Amino acid sequence: MSDAGRETVRVGLGARAYDVLIGPGLIAEAGARLAPLARSGRVAVITDETVAALHGEALAAGLAAGGLRAETLALPPGEATKSMAMLERCLGWLLDLKLGREELVVAFGGGVIGDLAGFAAAVLKRGVAFAQIPTTLLAQVDSSVGGKTGINAPQGKNLIGAFHQPALVLADTAALGTLDPREFLAGYGEVAKYGLLGDADFFAWLEAHGPALKAGDMAALVAAVARCVAMKAEIVARDEFETGDRALLNLGHTFAHALETATGYSRRLLHGEAVAVGLGLAFEMSARLGMCPQEAPSRVAAHLAAMGTKARLADIPGPLPDADALLALMANDKKARDGRIAFVLADDIGRTRVVRDADPAMARAVLAEALAARD
């Protein structure tokens, strides 16, 4: 196994520390990499039908090459799969397999599969180990790392879940080659988030190298995934359970989750697209509050538009609730305390903080204006 052209990021969580391996060709090595974690020689792979069709054979061969036998459950693709019904299906399947605590669940797919399979692993027999093999840009830069697992509820996004860290993450960047361009650009919303939340130089790098990423330049992809994962690992290591700084990873998400709930967790708006829209709204709100210069939201909007991702309320097809109804959905956010919404706001590009006393009327005004611009 050669690690040339690859990066490894360690998530430093003491007894639960783990590596995130990033680079092309890791699916072919999955068996050798996972064997030390799967003592029985058997792994339970949870995936979706699209990923299974495109990459299932490669994973089966990779696992077999390392002496591992795979049982596989392929679920329907899409956000609707992060549901109670699908959780029940996963748990029933794992129980029927008689999966023991010394065995391993493998989440093979995007963030939907990672969040769902990770949650199933968290609650099965009060917790079995799991590994992430993320296959979308979004999952490689963000959702496969950090241990947030869960499902959506009609009341709000990710409202049912658990913290459960993976034992290993294998981010095979070559798998991104089959990604639909819309899904790639949605994942880019989370990539941009990392520059905006804490690394202005990385955001400037993205402005220069975004087109290369979009064109599939492997060295640029490995560099971008590694930078995002390193930032996330550093934040998670100091605040695993989001009592403080981890909330910075939620930049754009207070708006994004309300919009995802309002659009019914459907393909009208993908999570990463909602994040891109939310980034614009959070920066606009910050500028209106006098926290950051007006050039900052303009620069964010210009870059996301240049990349071609959905980044404005006007880009979301179909009807949306009014600003008051969106604000009511935002109040369900897990960061809220005593009924007050917590906002992640920006002092500038690359400098953000959690603000607990921002006037929600400003969020309402920003939303109302953006909604009016759709007409």
Ligand SMILES: NC(=O)c1ccc[n+]([C@@H]2O[C@H](COP(=O)([O-])OP(=O)(O)OC[C@H]3O[C@@H](n4cnc5c(N)ncnc54)[C@H](O)[C@@H]3O)[C@@H](O)[C@H]2O)c1
């Ligand atoms: N746990 C976390 O920290 C965290 C972080 C960010 C996002 N999330 C969650 O992640 C989810 C979104 O993840 P996502 O954007 O990966 O969506 P997804 O899992 O729905 O994947 C997007 C689509 O891409 C397809 N796909 C996956 N890999 C592919 C490949 N290599 N080639 C072709 N098609 C492929 C899937 O079948 C699916 O249709 C949301 O539910 C979001 O809340 C969680």
Ligand SMILES: O=C(O)C(=O)C[C@@H](O)[C@H](O)[C@H](O)COP(=O)(O)O
């Ligand atoms: O890992 C985190 O912490 C994040 O906030 C990453 C987000 O990109 C991700 O969408 C996460 O699932 C949101 O968490 P939530 O607690 O707001 O549901």
Ligand SMILES: [Zn+2]
């Ligand atoms: Zn997110």
